[in-house]
Amino acid sequence: MNEFFPDVPKIVYEGLDSENPLSFRWYDAEAEVEGKPMREHLRFASAYWHTMRNTLADPFGVGTAVMPWDDGTETMDNAIRRVDAFFEFLEKVGIDWYCFHDRDVAPAGATVAESRANLELVTDHLAQRQSETGKRLLWGTACLFADPMYVHGAATSPSVDVFAHAAAQVRAAIDATHRLGGLGYVFWGGREGYDTLLNTDMSRELDHLASFLHLSVQYARQIGFEGSFFIEPKPKEPTTHQYDFDAATCLNFLRQYDLLDDFDLNIETNHATLAGHSMPHELDVAASAGSLGSIDANMGHPQLGWDTDHFPTDLYLTTMVMRCLLQVGGLPHGGLNFDAKRRRGSFEPIDLFHAHIAGMDAFARGLQIAAAIRADGRIDEMFHDRYRSWDGALGKRIEQKEISLEQLEDHAMHSGRPELNSGREELIRSIFNDLLR
Ligand code: XLS
Numbered sequence: 001m002n003e004f005f006p007d008v009p010k011i012v013y014e015g016l017d018s019e020n021p022l023s024f025r026w027y028d029a030e031a032e033v034e035g036k037p038m039r040e041h042l043r044f045a046s047a048y049w050h051t052m053r054n055t056l057a058d059p060f061g062v063g064t065a066v067m068p069w070d071d072g073t074e075t076m077d078n079a080i081r082r083v084d085a086f087f088e089f090l091e092k093v094g095i096d097w098y099c100f101h102d103r104d105v106a107p108a109g110a111t112v113a114e115s116r117a118n119l120e121l122v123t124d125h126l127a128q129r130q131s132e133t134g135k136r137l138l139w140g141t142a143c144l145f146a147d148p149m150y151v152h153g154a155a156t157s158p159s160v161d162v163f164a165h166a167a168a169q170v171r172a173a174i175d176a177t178h179r180l181g182g183l184g185y186v187f188w189g190g191r192e193g194y195d196t197l198l199n200t201d202m203s204r205e206l207d208h209l210a211s212f213l214h215l216s217v218q219y220a221r222q223i224g225f226e227g228s229f230f231i232e233p234k235p236k237e238p239t240t241h242q243y244d245f246d247a248a249t250c251l252n253f254l255r256q257y258d259l260l261d262d263f264d265l266n267i268e269t270n271h272a273t274l275a276g277h278s279m280p281h282e283l284d285v286a287a288s289a290g291s292l293g294s295i296d297a298n299m300g301h302p303q304l305g306w307d308t309d310h311f312p313t314d315l316y317l318t319t320m321v322m323r324c325l326l327q328v329g330g331l332p333h334g335g336l337n338f339d340a341k342r343r344r345g346s347f348e349p350i351d352l353f354h355a356h357i358a359g360m361d362a363f364a365r366g367l368q369i370a371a372a373i374r375a376d377g378r379i380d381e382m383f384h385d386r387y388r389s390w391d392g393a394l395g396k397r398i399e400q401k402e403i404s405l406e407q408l409e410d411h412a413m414h415s416g417r418p419e420l421n422s423g424r425e426e427l428i429r430s431i432f433n434d435l436l437r
């Protein structure tokens with residue numbers, strides 16, 4: 001357990017008086033909030049692609065990340081060593097769950113069969129490390145966007161052969177996820193989208209995407225995979241218009257193609273903001289449909305218009321997310337996956353720890369503040385008060401669909417001009433701020 005990060009001890013909770021940067025000031029895994037340990041409320045996961053594979057390259061320069069355990073080759077030896085480094089990291093940082101793409105953990109081979117064999121070998125090793133450490137797979141997925149073959153999409157490619165190759169890749173990734181006892185399997189759209197309608201048959205491509213998802217679910221159920229399927233909405237990047245634009249678009253797609261029973265949504269903060277929404281908006285849309293499955297916990301930058309995947313450190317954000325999770329009673333099949341990367345300047349191995357600690361503490365604090373807001377009750381009371389008029393006889397009749405338009409006209413004629421109350425937004429925000437401590 002001391003091979004790859006020799007200078008890092010196991011990170012423990014030390015409280016706010018501690019100035020030890022390698023400690024938690026807020027995240028106390030076993031401490032109970034609303035009768036449940038933080039560990040369960042938060043169910044943190046680390047993303048293999050960022051933690052192990054992100055070199056911190058950007059369009060202007062090569063990677064800066066220092067990764068002494070990685071010799072930079074696409075060999076199986078290197079792949080296995082990375083797994084060991086990752087599990088040491090998980091153990092030391094105290095994260096119980098992880099997520100991966102097939103190609104993050106195992107190199108692609110020259111053929112479909114070779115790629116599958118590589119993945120199976122690494123899966124064996126992951127299974128072994130899981131059983132030694134008790135770490136678990138939150139979800140698996142397939143990288144259907146990096147290979148040049150997917151330049152025009154995978155399930156929505158104009159080439160039927162590419163569709164078949166994508167299917168082969170997903171089959172192997174579902175097998176690996178199933179073998180590792182993954183709680184879920186994610187479809188993030190990758191290159192499923194378009195750049196111009198001058199060359200794109202959108203409706204045909206969407207039909208193909210739906211068939212792809214149906215086939216995948218059918219296969220997974222047939223091999224006994226009982227986990228959840230998630231779609232991860234994102235509006236743009238890499239394509240100009242991604243088909244899984246936002247939560248509402250995805251729900252409409254799932255409903256149209258009779259996939260709503262099989263899929264929930266994996267909502268990512270930075271994708272929400274790219275879509276011109278807020279994270280709480282996307283969570284609310286998903287939760288209202290009973291389709292909130294899991295969360296990719298990161299955040300964007302207000303001055304940057306792309307998926308920067310910052311670690312989530314904004315307390316307003318983490319509080320709003322945790323308030324939503326407390327309201328829906330948690331995510332039975334999901335968690336908080338740090339789909340987040342360090343800044344290019346934070347290139348030392350130790351920064352992996354600082355980054356995750358920052359995100360974990362921000363969420364632990366968000367959880368405590370959200371619970372305090374609920375215990376305080378004033379904001380919830382004002383929320384419910386706003387709709388009080390609907391609790392009377394008229395409101396009930398409308399909500400139970402026992403009224404006609406004529407009867408409503410009659411009511412309006414006799415009730416005079418409605419009296420309205422203030423929305424008290426500033427007061428609510430001020431109470432929120434008071435509880436942010
Ligand atoms: C990319 C996505 C991706 C998914 C997994 O923007 O967030 O990382 O979470 O394929």
Ligand code: NI
Nearest residue numbers: 232268296339
């Ligand atoms: Ni994501």
Ligand code: NI
Nearest residue numbers: 268270307339
């Ligand atoms: Ni993303």
